[in-house]
Amino acid sequence: MIKLENIHKxxxxxxxxxxxxxxxxxxxxxxxxxxxxxxKSTLLRCINFLEQPTSGIVEIGGKRVDVExxxxxxxxxxxxxxGMVFQQYNLFKNLTVLQNVMIGLTSVKQLKKDEAKKKSMExxxxxxxxxxxxxxxxxxxxxxxxxxxxxxxxxxxxxxLLFDEPTSSLDPELVDEVLATIRAVADxxxxxxxxxxELNFAREISDRIIFMEDGxxxxxxxxxxxxxxxxxxxxxxxxxxxxRNN
Amino acid sequence: xxxxxxxxFLIESFxxxxxxLPITIGIAVxxxxxxxxxxxxxxxxxxxxxxxxxxxxxxxxxxIRGTPLLVQIYLVFYxxxxxxxxxxxxxxxxxxxxxNSIAPEVYALLAFSINLGAYLSETIxxxxxxxxxxxxxxxxxxxMKPTQMMLQIIFPQALAVAIPNLGNMFISTIKDxxxxxxxxxxxxxxxxxxxxxxxxxxxxxxxxxxxxxxxLCIAVERLLVKLEKRARRYERGIAS
Numbered sequence: 001m002i003k004l005e006n007i008h009k010x011x012x013x014x015x016x017x018x019x020x021x022x023x024x025x026x027x028x029x030x031x032x033x034x035x036x037x038x039x040k041s042t043l044l045r046c047i048n049f050l051e052q053p054t055s056g057i058v059e060i061g062g063k064r065v066d067v068e069x070x071x072x073x074x075x076x077x078x079x080x081x082x083g084m085v086f087q088q089y090n091l092f093k094n095l096t097v098l099q100n101v102m103i104g105l106t107s108v109k110q111l112k113k114d115e116a117k118k119k120s121m122e123x124x125x126x127x128x129x130x131x132x133x134x135x136x137x138x139x140x141x142x143x144x145x146x147x148x149x150x151x152x153x154x155x156x157x158x159x160x161l162l163f164d165e166p167t168s169s170l171d172p173e174l175v176d177e178v179l180a181t182i183r184a185v186a187d188x189x190x191x192x193x194x195x196x197x198e199l200n201f202a203r204e205i206s207d208r209i210i211f212m213e214d215g216x217x218x219x220x221x222x223x224x225x226x227x228x229x230x231x232x233x234x235x236x237x238x239x240x241x242x243x244r245n246n
Numbered sequence: 247x248x249x250x251x252x253x254x255f256l257i258e259s260f261x262x263x264x265x266x267l268p269i270t271i272g273i274a275v276x277x278x279x280x281x282x283x284x285x286x287x288x289x290x291x292x293x294x295x296x297x298x299x300x301x302x303x304x305x306x307x308x309x310i311r312g313t314p315l316l317v318q319i320y321l322v323f324y325x326x327x328x329x330x331x332x333x334x335x336x337x338x339x340x341x342x343x344x345x346n347s348i349a350p351e352v353y354a355l356l357a358f359s360i361n362l363g364a365y366l367s368e369t370i371x372x373x374x375x376x377x378x379x380x381x382x383x384x385x386x387x388x389x390m391k392p393t394q395m396m397l398q399i400i401f402p403q404a405l406a407v408a409i410p411n412l413g414n415m416f417i418s419t420i421k422d423x424x425x426x427x428x429x430x431x432x433x434x435x436x437x438x439x440x441x442x443x444x445x446x447x448x449x450x451x452x453x454x455x456x457x458x459x460x461x462l463c464i465a466v467e468r469l470l471v472k473l474e475k476r477a478r479r480y481e482r483g484i485a486s
Contacts, residue, residue, distance in 0.1 A: 050383050080389040090380035094402040094480050104388040107398065136480040156388060 001026050002160050002191065007056035009042055016042050018215040029186050031194045031202035034212035035238060040195045044162050048082045049075045061159040080108060083153030087165040089145040091137040097124065097148050098133040104156045123151045127181050143174030147181050154185065161185065163194040203227055211235045256450040259441045263455055266437040273351065274420045277358035284363030289371035310364035315422055322357040323429040354426040358419060365415050373408035374400060406477040413470035417463050434458055
């Protein structure tokens with residue numbers, strides 16, 4: 001389970017996250033929605049310290065870290081218990097598909113090469129890329145790259161997967177294959193945090209939806225609650241506008 | 247009849263000149279290796295903005311760029327023995343070093359490494375900085391340590407970017423090694439000078455030595471093209 005307690009983030013004097021509290025149960029799929037600049041990506045990146053939060057507590061799988069006194073080993077623990085999928089895929093360009101998935105197992109978990117290879121091939125099979133093992137990222141479509149990104153994040157068997165707008169840089173016709181992959185992962189009972197603009201997808205896949213604006217959580221609830229009967233006027237406004245555009 | 251060239255002398259000078267090729271290549275390759283260490287080290291100092299060392303690095307690079315290589319070679323050749331001697335007398339350090347037995351090749355290697363290191367520093371820094379931020383983030387996100395990230399992800403990509411520049415600098419260094427005879431190293435240029443004064447046929451030996459340099463540089467250029475292709479193999483957009 002994951003717990004974020006009173007997370008604040010300042011960029012100099014700019015207050016980006018204003019005390020975020022979220023608690024996610026094991027196996028829960030939580031989507032974070034909100035307009036651009038609301039701080040949702042920053043929040044996600046604070047969980048694994050790609051951004052250093054200014055204050056607050058991050059707890060993942062029993063490991064409790066006060067961000068102000070977090071040392072290298074704390075950050076390492078949080079990073080190895082999370083897997084991140086990036087908007088721009090960020091596959092290691094100099095490594096093949098198989099190596100991209102293996103590298104975390106060999107370098108970080110220090111598994112033997114054979115074992116790491118076997119595991120990686122199983123995971124790549126799950127995302128349907130067994131036939132691309134020796135391709136480099138530049139030789140793949142965006143959708144394929146993102147599926148490798150998901151496989152790479154899954155390889156370390158993290159407590160939670162963090163998706164940072166996983167389909168936002170994809171051509172429209174490639175979005176579905178990535179969403180299908182994410183859905184398949186969700187079905188295995190993985191805990192997931194998804195920042196997305198795909199409202200229909202969020203509605204369908206999530207156990208809970210969080211709506212953020214200006215660095216605060218405005219409203220949260222089940223997809224049904226938020227989409228059919230939002231309590232806050234702002235949520236209603238955003239969802240109706242955004243759904244219309246979908 | 248007056249001959250423009252003594253062709254026989256020219257041709258006969260080749261074997262003696264070529265026999266000194268290991269010295270030229272040794273100094274060039276040796277200083278390339280040492281200067282890569284200097285270059286990477288100083289580039290990282292600049293990138294991570296290490297206090298004090300960062301300033302020292304800036305001064306070092308500025309000094310090397312702002313003074314002639316010839317002067318730097320003299321500084322190393324005359325300066326280092328004096329410094330060692332001073333340390334021995336004043337502090338009793340480095341007692342085992344015999345200043346008089348240090349071969350001039352060692353000074354040449356040092357001078358060229360220091361020189362090339364400064365030039366590589368900037369090239370390597372900009373190559374590392376040209377690697378996409380997302381590569382760093384992805385490596386951190388899976389829990390890679392900074393050294394693992396650098397060695398396995400960042401350096402290979404930076405190298406691919408830097409090879410053309412590194413190659414040009416290396417070729418310049420090969421040609422610059424022709425200066426080492428001034429401190430008594432007999433490289434191919436030194437050998438040419440010796441032969442020339444022995445036979446009073448300078449034009450001939452300089453033609454011979456220029457041909458040797460030319461062929462050497464062409465060979466290195468070819469090798470660099472292959473290396474670059476290899477380093478950039480992952481950028482090919484077409485599936486094989």
